[in-house]
Amino acid sequence: MIFSFSVSVHAEEKKTFSIAYMGHFAPISQKTKGGGMEGILIDMMNEALGKRLGLSISHLCSDCQQKVTVCVGSATI
Known part of the structure; x- marks a missing residue:
């Protein structure tokens, strides 16, 4: 199972x-x-991150011709 995470905080x-x-x-x-x-x-991510932590969540398809950027600390991969 492959998925990636990106958090943007301002x-x-x-x-x-x-x-x-x-x-x-x-x-x-x-x-x-x-x-x-x-x-x-x-559904699990919506419950854990959306409802319990109050985060806004964006779900993307990594194999649907979309560019996915992974941010680790101050570096972008």
Whole structure:
């Protein structure tokens, strides 16, 4: 299972947590016909990070021709 995380924190902005998943790994994570993501892992991240930590979450499909950037400390990979 492959996914990556990116956190963007600014004093005046709400924290955003971007997560990229494989889009063909049903029922864990899969791309919807509308281009969004659904599955058990997405539901778990929404509960743990969204509801419990209050983070804004962006779910991305890493195998859907999108560039995914991983930020580690002050470095971007």
